[in-house]
């Protein structure tokens with residue numbers, strides 16, 4: 592447990608959506624780690640024309656040909672201490688912590704508008720770790736990376752919901768069981784069943800399943816202002832399995848559901864909370880207190896009474912359930928005094 596003070600909205604944002612944004616949002620440029628200073632890089636290859644803005648054509652963002660820049664000519668890399676291994680055509684990430692992230696950017700000096708593609712899909716080709724989130728990040732109001740907050744508002748989706756798994760097309764392949772179960776069951780089978788042994792051909796070759804996975808995420812599933820987009824990020828790695836990225840792009844279509852793609856369909860858009868990064872009342876600020884250390888609770892109460900300020904406590908449920916903390920009675924008294932108590936997760940996982 593720690594007793595940290597923070598502005599309420601960033602605390603929410605960081606906790607729920609993009610924990611690593613702390614250092615991206617706060618602190619002057621000079622104090623940022625080297626990696627994060629790349630956020631401020633301008634276009635490197637000046638001779639390269641900007642991507643054409645034409646509706647209904649795809650937009651290739653990154654095919655990882657260059658270790659430092661994407662296909663749009665802007666920086667890609669990690670804002671955290673995430674080990675990367677680049678080879679022409681791929682970027683392998685070795686996550687050790689869910690807070691780590693990898694970004695591939697649009698124009699940071701300007702607000703990039705994805706409106707021509709707003710009804711299209713973010714398409715990601717990758718291999719490996721499937722337990723992560725994909726985030727589309729909005730620029731700040733001034734489209735200026737030197738102003739806070741930078742980036743502005745992120746919204747993320749759980750990658751595994753959008754994975755299309757493919758297999759090589761083989762007209763001789765007898766996969767009726769698999770087809771039927773998918774058609775009728777309408778649910779994804781566990782991976783192991785989908786890789787059942789193929790004994791045809793005397794063990795000549797393994798079943799021709801592709802190891803690469805693809806994500807198709809409707810851009811409309813990201814609740815941000817699509818007129819001012821700054822980057823696509825990969826973060827929230829829940830396992831340490833490496834992930835290799837091959838391609839990030841925006842495409843107009845998703846393949847029709849068929850046997851070769853496991854009858855893939857786009858999942859429904861789950862509701863997303865709205866991030867609030869500013870107080871709506873002028874000349875005010877929000878004061879949030881995370882977690883709390885029980886031994887300081889009464890002291891904190893006394894100080895808040897003396898200073899006559901109201902705060903939002905972000906309570907962790909495990910702390911509340913532990914009777915020895917006295918937090919239930921403490922927060923009860925704080926509620927009566929007009930403070931706010933909000934949820935800061937059940938167990939405070941990363």
Ligand SMILES: *[C@@H]1O[C@H](CO)[C@@H](O)[C@H](O)[C@H]1NC(C)=O
Pocket residue numbers: 672
């Ligand atoms: C980054 O990670 C490596 C390997 O785990 C470690 O040796 C190094 O100290 C870390 N650097 C920072 C700045 O955290």
Ligand SMILES: *[C@@H]1O[C@H](CO)[C@@H](O)[C@H](O)[C@H]1NC(C)=O
Pocket residue numbers: 787788
């Ligand atoms: C597939 O074949 C391998 C190697 O022969 C064997 O070890 C494994 O148990 C088989 N799996 C299934 C599901 O039959």
Ligand SMILES: *[C@@H]1O[C@H](CO)[C@@H](O)[C@H](O)[C@H]1NC(C)=O
Pocket residue numbers: 917920921922924
């Ligand atoms: C528990 O919290 C209540 C409410 O703030 C307070 O009145 C009481 O003294 C606390 N008990 C202990 C043991 O700190």
